[in-house]
Amino acid sequence: MTHINKRWSQLTLCCFAALAVPFSALAQTSGMTSESTEETTVEKPAPVAGQQADAYYSKDEMEKSREELKKMLGNRKTGSILFNQFEAQSVNGSEDLYWNGQAWYGGDINKIWFKSEGLVSLNSGKADDAELQALWSRAISPYFNLQTGIRHDFKPKGLDHAVFGVQGLAPYWFEVDVSGYLSTKGDVTARAEIEYDYRLTQRLILQPRIEANFSAQDIAERDLGSGLTDVNAGLRMRYEIKRQFAPYLGVEWQGKFGGTRDIAKLAGNSGDQTVFLVGIRSWY
Amino acid sequence: MYNRRRFLKTTIGAGALASASGLVPAWARPASDGNLGIPSLTGNQFDLSIDKFPIRIDGRATEAIGVNGSVPAPLIRFREGDDIVLNVTNALEEDTSIHWHGLLVPFEMDGVPGVAFPGIKPGETFQYKFAVPQNGTYWYHSHSGLQEQLGHFGPIIVDPAGSDPVVYDREYVLMLSDFTFENPYRLFSKLKANSGSFNFQKRTAADFMRDAGEKGLAETIRDRANWGKMRMSPTDWSDITGAQYTYLINGHSSADNWNAVFKEGERIRLRIINAAAMTIFNFRIPGLPMTVVAADGLNVQPVETDEFQIGVAETYDVIVTPEQIKAYALVAEAIDRSGMAVATLGPEPGMKAQAPALREPVPLTMKDMGMGDMSAMGGMQMDNGSKADMSNMAGMDAPTMPGMDHSMMEGMNGNDMVEGRDAIPLIAPDLKTGPSIAKLAMAPTSRLDEPGQGLNDVAHRTLTYSQLRSLEPNPDQRSPAREIELHLTSNMERYMWSFDGLTWSEVDGPIIFNEGERLRLTLVNDTMMPHPIHLHGMFFDVVNGGGSHKPRKHTITVKPGEKLSVDISAEHVGDWAFHCHLLYHMEAGMFRVVSVMPNKSKTEANMMTMPMALEHPQMKQPSMDMNDHGSMKMQDQEQ
Numbered sequence: 001m002t003h004i005n006k007r008w009s010q011l012t013l014c015c016f017a018a019l020a021v022p023f024s025a026l027a028q029t030s031g032m033t034s035e036s037t038e039e040t041t042v043e044k045p046a047p048v049a050g051q052q053a054d055a056y057y058s059k060d061e062m063e064k065s066r067e068e069l070k071k072m073l074g075n076r077k078t079g080s081i082l083f084n085q086f087e088a089q090s091v092n093g094s095e096d097l098y099w100n101g102q103a104w105y106g107g108d109i110n111k112i113w114f115k116s117e118g119l120v121s122l123n124s125g126k127a128d129d130a131e132l133q134a135l136w137s138r139a140i141s142p143y144f145n146l147q148t149g150i151r152h153d154f155k156p157k158g159l160d161h162a163v164f165g166v167q168g169l170a171p172y173w174f175e176v177d178v179s180g181y182l183s184t185k186g187d188v189t190a191r192a193e194i195e196y197d198y199r200l201t202q203r204l205i206l207q208p209r210i211e212a213n214f215s216a217q218d219i220a221e222r223d224l225g226s227g228l229t230d231v232n233a234g235l236r237m238r239y240e241i242k243r244q245f246a247p248y249l250g251v252e253w254q255g256k257f258g259g260t261r262d263i264a265k266l267a268g269n270s271g272d273q274t275v276f277l278v279g280i281r282s283w284y
Numbered sequence: 285m286y287n288r289r290r291f292l293k294t295t296i297g298a299g300a301l302a303s304a305s306g307l308v309p310a311w312a313r314p315a316s317d318g319n320l321g322i323p324s325l326t327g328n329q330f331d332l333s334i335d336k337f338p339i340r341i342d343g344r345a346t347e348a349i350g351v352n353g354s355v356p357a358p359l360i361r362f363r364e365g366d367d368i369v370l371n372v373t374n375a376l377e378e379d380t381s382i383h384w385h386g387l388l389v390p391f392e393m394d395g396v397p398g399v400a401f402p403g404i405k406p407g408e409t410f411q412y413k414f415a416v417p418q419n420g421t422y423w424y425h426s427h428s429g430l431q432e433q434l435g436h437f438g439p440i441i442v443d444p445a446g447s448d449p450v451v452y453d454r455e456y457v458l459m460l461s462d463f464t465f466e467n468p469y470r471l472f473s474k475l476k477a478n479s480g481s482f483n484f485q486k487r488t489a490a491d492f493m494r495d496a497g498e499k500g501l502a503e504t505i506r507d508r509a510n511w512g513k514m515r516m517s518p519t520d521w522s523d524i525t526g527a528q529y530t531y532l533i534n535g536h537s538s539a540d541n542w543n544a545v546f547k548e549g550e551r552i553r554l555r556i557i558n559a560a561a562m563t564i565f566n567f568r569i570p571g572l573p574m575t576v577v578a579a580d581g582l583n584v585q586p587v588e589t590d591e592f593q594i595g596v597a598e599t600y601d602v603i604v605t606p607e608q609i610k611a612y613a614l615v616a617e618a619i620d621r622s623g624m625a626v627a628t629l630g631p632e633p634g635m636k637a638q639a640p641a642l643r644e645p646v647p648l649t650m651k652d653m654g655m656g657d658m659s660a661m662g663g664m665q666m667d668n669g670s671k672a673d674m675s676n677m678a679g680m681d682a683p684t685m686p687g688m689d690h691s692m693m694e695g696m697n698g699n700d701m702v703e704g705r706d707a708i709p710l711i712a713p714d715l716k717t718g719p720s721i722a723k724l725a726m727a728p729t730s731r732l733d734e735p736g737q738g739l740n741d742v743a744h745r746t747l748t749y750s751q752l753r754s755l756e757p758n759p760d761q762r763s764p765a766r767e768i769e770l771h772l773t774s775n776m777e778r779y780m781w782s783f784d785g786l787t788w789s790e791v792d793g794p795i796i797f798n799e800g801e802r803l804r805l806t807l808v809n810d811t812m813m814p815h816p817i818h819l820h821g822m823f824f825d826v827v828n829g830g831g832s833h834k835p836r837k838h839t840i841t842v843k844p845g846e847k848l849s850v851d852i853s854a855e856h857v858g859d860w861a862f863h864c865h866l867l868y869h870m871e872a873g874m875f876r877v878v879s880v881m882p883n884k885s886k887t888e889a890n891m892m893t894m895p896m897a898l899e900h901p902q903m904k905q906p907s908m909d910m911n912d913h914g915s916m917k918m919q920d921q922e923q
Contacts, residue, residue, distance in 0.1 A: 061402035072871065078472070118313040142718065142723075171514075198489070
C-alpha cells in the first residue's frame with residue numbers, strides 16, 4: 001500500500017490537477033477542443049460512475065475489489081441439509097428405517113438440489129426402497145421453485161427417471177412438493193407431499209404430513225396399478241431442543257389404493273397398515 | 285477485556301492534560317469520572333491495529349475482532365477541522381477496512397472496499413488522512429465482510445472548533461451492540477436455510493386460545509387466516525434475536541454491568557451509538573427523563589423524552605440530570621423484546637441498578653404490512669387497540685385520521701409548501717412481486733410521527749422523527765429539483781433483501797447524483813421490518829415538516845409499510861456506499877453505490893477561481909466553492 005501513501009502526497013500537492021483532469025477528459029468526450037496547456041500531469045480518462053476511486057488507487061486492485069464486492073453482496077452461495085424424517089417405523093414386530101431428506105447449494109434463484117428417500121428393513125438389513133434425485137432448482141415466484149433433473153432408483157430395481165416438479169410454500173404455511181417422473185421405460189408417475197407445522201409451544205411442534213403417489217399406467221414390474229397408488233398420512237410431534245435438532249414420535253397410516261392395492265393383496269400383503277415411529281428431524 | 289496498560293496510559297494522559305490546562309473539558313477528565321471502560325485516543329495522529337484476540341463476553345471466553353486489543357475499539361477524539369492522520373494496520377489474516385460512519389471525508393478516504401478503496405490487505409498499513417467540517421458523536425467500523433459483528437467498531441467524538449451549544453458537566457459514550465459466539469457466516473447461512481430459526485416468539489396454540497378468549501374465535505381465526513394467506517408472521521421483528529445474541533453496552537453484558545458515576549446536580553451527556561450488527565434497540569432510563577440534543581452527530585433543538593428507538597448506526601446525544609442520588613438503569617431493549625443490555629448510572633462506582641423486566645412483545649399490524657392504517661378505519665381490527673383510534677377520531681385528532689398522513693400536514697407548514705410532492709419530476713420503479721419481492725406495500729403511509737415499532741402503546745413519552753428539528757438552519761434550503769423513489773424489498777422466506785428487487789450483484793451500476801444538485805430521495809418500505817438506511821458522504825435532510833430546520837441524519841430507520849422522503853445536497857464528488865445497515869441485509873445485497881458525478885461547468889468555473897491549495901476535506905473553507913457552499917450561504921442570507 002505504500003504507493004497509496006505516496007499517491008496521497010502527490011494528491012495534496014496537485015489537487016488542482018486532479019480537479020482539472022476530469023474536466024479536460026469531459027471536454028474531450030463532448031467533442032470540445034481543449035488545449036490543456038497548464039495541465040501537466042498525465043491524462044486520465046473521464047470519471048466513470050462507480051469507478052471514480054481509480055483516480056486514487058491502482059485500477060487493477062480496484063477492479064478486483066469491485067468484483068469481490070459484487071460477488072459478496074447478493075451472490076453469496078449457501079447450502080443446507082435437511083433430514084425431515086429419519087426414523088424407525090414399527091408395525092407388527094417388523095422394524096424399518098425410513099429416511100426422507102434433501103440438500104441444496106446455490107444462490108437465491110438457482111440451486112443444485114438433492115432429494116433422497118428410502119426404506120431399509122431393520123430385521124433383514126436389506127433396502128426395500130432407495131432413491132436419489134439430483135435437480136436444478138429455480139425460484140419462479142416468491143414462494144415456489146421449479147425443479148427439474150434426474151432420479152435414480154437404487155431399489156427395488158435400478159431405474160432412471162426424468163423429474164419435473166414444483167416445491168414451495170403454499171398459502172397458510174403448507175409446505176408443498178409435487179413432482180412428475182418419466183422413467184426410461186416410458187412410464188409416467190407422480191408424487192405429492194404436503195406438510196404443516198403446528199406450533200403447540202415455541203419448541204413443541206405437531207407436524208401433519210401426507211404423501212401420495214400416482215401412476216398414469218399399470219406398471220407390472222413395480223407392482224403399480226394406474227391411478228392413485230398409495231398414501232402415507234402421518235402425525236409427528238417433535239421437540240426442538242435446538243432449532244436444528246428435534247427428536248420426535250409419531251404415527252402414520254400407510255395405504256395402497258386401486259390396482260396397486262389389488263396387487264399387494266394378491267401377493268398376500270395387507271392393503272394398509274398403521275406404523276408407529278420414532279425419529280430425529282435435523283438440519284444444517 | 286481491555287488492554288489495561290493502554291487504558292492506564294490514556295487515563296494518565298488525560299489527567300495530565302486536565303491539570304495543565306486548568307480549563308477541563310469533560311472528555312479530558314480522568315476515566316474514573318468519565319468515559320469509563322472505553323480506552324480513548326486523542327490528538328491528530330492515531331495508530332490503530334486491527335486484530336483477532338481472545339476476550340470474555342458475559343463471562344464466556346471467546347474470540348473477537350477489535351482495534352488495539354479492545355472491544356469496542358478505542359474512542360477516537362479530535363477537533364473539528366483538524367488534519368487527522370490514522371495509520372491502520374491489518375493484523376488479521378483477511379482483508380479489512382475502517383469506515384468513518386457519518387464523517388464527511390473525501391470519498392477515497394471513506395473506507396469501503398470495492399467502492400472507495402481496495403481494502404487493507406493482511407499485514408499492510410493504510411494511512412487515512414482527512415479533516416472534517418463537523419462535530420459531534422460518530423463511530424467507525426469495518427466495511428469488510430461480517431467483521432463488524434465480531435466487535436470491529438468504536439466511537440468517534442469530534443469536538444467543536446468553537447464553543448459547544450450543549451452544556452454538560454460529564455459525559456459518557458454508550459456503544460450498544462449484539463454479540464454472537466457463533467461464526468457470523470454460519471448465522472447468515474442459517475438464515476438462508478430457515479429465516480425464522482432465531483425467532484422464539486412465534487405464535488402458538490396458547491396464543492390462539494388467549495386471543496380467541498379476548499377477541500372471539502371468529503376474529504382470531506380471521507386474523508390467523510390473514511397472516512397465513514400472506515405467508516407472513518406478525519412476530520417477525522428481528523432476523524436474529526436474543527435467543528442467539530448477547531446484547532452489550534460498551535462491551536459489557538447486563539451481568540458484566542458496565543457502570544458510570546455521577547455527582548449530585550450534574551448535567552450528564554450520554555452519547556448513545558447503536559453499533560449492533562442486526563439489533564434495533566429501544567433505549568430508556570426508567571425514572572430519568574432524557575433531553576435529546578443531537579441526532580446522528582448534529583445538534584437538534586432539545587426535546588425531552590422518556591424513551592427512543594435507535595436504529596442500527598444511528599446516534600443520539602441526550603442530557604440527563606439525575607435528581608435522586610440512586611443507581612439508574614440504562615436499558616437498551618432489543619426491538620423484539622427478546623433480550624436487553626442493562627448498564628448502571630449511579631452515584632458510586634460499582635453499583636448495580638435494578639433492571640426492569642423484559643416487556644411483552646407486540647405483534648406487527650396491518651399498517652406494518654403496508655396496508656395503511658386499517659385499524660383506525662375499524663375494518664380490520666388488528667392488535668393496536670381500535671378503541672383508542674376511535675376516540676381519536678371522535679376528538680378529531682388529525683394525525684391518526686385515516687388518509688390524513690403527515691405529508692399532508694407538511695403541506696400546511698409554510699416553508700414546506702414549495703416541497704409539494706407533485707411539483708418535481710419523479711423517477712419511480714415499476715415493481716412486481718417475484719422471487720425477490722414477496723409483497724409490495726399497497727398503501728404505504730408516513731410514520732414519522734410514530735415512535736417506532738412496539739412503542740405506540742407505552743405509558744410514557746417516546747421520541748418520533750417528526751419531533752426533531754435541527755438546531756442550526758439547514759445549510760442548503762433549495763427545493764429539490766427531482767425525486768428518486770426507491771423501494772426497500774425483501775422475501776423473508778428466502779432471506780432475500782434488496783432495493784427495488786435487485787441486489788448489488790444484479791444491478792447494472794450506481795445511482796447517479798450530479799454534483800451541486802439538490803434532490804429528493806423517497807424510500808418506500810415494502811418489507812415487514814424496519815431498515816436503517818445509510819448513505820455515505822452526505823446527510824439526509826429528513827422531510828418531516830421542519831422547514832428550514834429539518835433534522836440532518838446519516839442513517840434513517842424506515843418503518844415497515846412506511847414511505848418517507850429525505851432531501852440531499854450532492855456536494856461531494858465520488859462513489860458512495862448506500863445500504864441497509866442491518867449487516868446481514870447488506871450482505872444479502874441490500875446495497876447500492878451512489879455516484880456523485882463532477883459538474884462540468886462548475887469545475888470549469890472553479891478552475892479559474894480556485895487557489896492551488898484546495899483541500900477537499902476542508903469543506904468549510906471559502907475555497908470550497910466547488911461544493912456549492914457559496915451559493916448556499918447566499919441563500920441563507922435571503923431567508
